[in-house]
Amino acid sequence: MYAIFRYSKNGEEVPSYIGAISAFRNYQAELVGVRQGNDGIDLGHLSFTIEELKRSGRRIKMIYIVPNFQNPSGITLSMDKRKALLDLAGSLDMVIVEDDPYGDVYFNVGIADQLSPLKAFDKDGRVIYLSTFSKTLSPGLRTGWIVAPEPVIQKLDMAKQAADLCGSMLDQRIVAECWRSGIIQCHLPQIRNFYRSRCQAMLASMEALMPGGIRWTRPAGGLFLWVWLPESLESEKILNVAFEEEKVTFVIGSPFFVNGEGHNMLRLAFSKENEDNIHAGIHKLAKVFKAHLE
Numbered sequence: 001m002y003a004i005f006r007y008s009k010n011g012e013e014v015p016s017y018i019g020a021i022s023a024f025r026n027y028q029a030e031l032v033g034v035r036q037g038n039d040g041i042d043l044g045h046l047s048f049t050i051e052e053l054k055r056s057g058r059r060i061k062m063i064y065i066v067p068n069f070q071n072p073s074g075i076t077l078s079m080d081k082r083k084a085l086l087d088l089a090g091s092l093d094m095v096i097v098e099d100d101p102y103g104d105v106y107f108n109v110g111i112a113d114q115l116s117p118l119k120a121f122d123k124d125g126r127v128i129y130l131s132t133f134s135k136t137l138s139p140g141l142r143t144g145w146i147v148a149p150e151p152v153i154q155k156l157d158m159a160k161q162a163a164d165l166c167g168s169m170l171d172q173r174i175v176a177e178c179w180r181s182g183i184i185q186c187h188l189p190q191i192r193n194f195y196r197s198r199c200q201a202m203l204a205s206m207e208a209l210m211p212g213g214i215r216w217t218r219p220a221g222g223l224f225l226w227v228w229l230p231e232s233l234e235s236e237k238i239l240n241v242a243f244e245e246e247k248v249t250f251v252i253g254s255p256f257f258v259n260g261e262g263h264n265m266l267r268l269a270f271s272k273e274n275e276d277n278i279h280a281g282i283h284k285l286a287k288v289f290k291a292h293l294e
Contacts, residue, residue: 015256015265017071020064020099030058031258040077041065043084050092062095062128068103068115069222072256072267076220082118089126101132101144104188106221107196115221125149133175135223136191137184143167143175195223201275202268205282211290216268223271228264233292235266241292246284 016033024031034049035042046063053060065085067077077085089096098118106112119129125148132144146156160167178184202225206216215228227250229235235252242248253265268285270278 015072015253015262016064016258017066017099018256020066021256021258024064029061033258036075038075040067040075040081041085043081043088046085047088050094060094062097063089064097064099065118066099066102067118068100069105069219069224071102071222072224072251073226074217074219074222074224076115079114079116082116083121086118086121086127090124094126096127097130098127099130101130101135102222103131104136105191105195105223107192107199108220109192111220119147128152133184136188137175137178141171141175143171192221195221195271198270198273198275198278199225201278202270202282205279209282209286211286211293213293214289223269225268225270227266227268229266229289230293231264233289234263236263238288238292239266242285242288246288248281248284248288250285 021031032049032053035045050060063085065077067082069076085096096118100117103115103117106115117127117129119127127148129147130144133141134143146153148156199219203216203218206225210216213230217226219225229238235250236254239250239252242250251267251269253262253267254260256262256265256267273281
């Protein structure tokens, strides 16, 4: 049993990371959602959900959370809730899997101290911390790392050997040298400026062009915007029209959900295209949305 955290705003749920959902389901895990707010997880609902699951006789193996600029919603867990979540996990003797690929991709240096990993406050060794260099150095270097108690690392090492025998030693040596020489540290401010300008371009285009009834998140970091369409629209159907008629695309919302919801939601990425292309893409997308709303 896994608890997959999702964000809730005005009763509407936002999904969790699709890669984690797929990985857990490959191991036949049962996934259960927990509500969140603008500052992260609803701890009351988490406690209620855990107690309900226990009463039904089900064993909860871990809590999974993306605390910083969640993929796809862009929501960030507040510092107070990070500490409270650790306290709750400690009282229930539960493991937390903290997935943090975007923690260094913030747009305002003033919020950096609000993004400290849960692992930084973990005194009991119950947090398994995951991160990657693919968002801060190079997407092609699929090299990540884990911070966890040694027995957990040993088990994970065995599982990884069974999956792919060995990761690329060349990639790992390149990453290690970039870190040792300070290349990554010097590169991070450029990465933040790069993504900030593109996020601002997309938000400005959304504000100027999107028809009424469509809402979206305004992230302070990361790579994505999450969009709510009116409930009468389905992103799956609109995607085909958007691609065929306007040559613009997005990621539909439903695969990010653990309960079959999200059909009127979608994810937009501002990570790749330049600002002119972002504006052109949003213009085309807004045109498609307007046609469906009419």
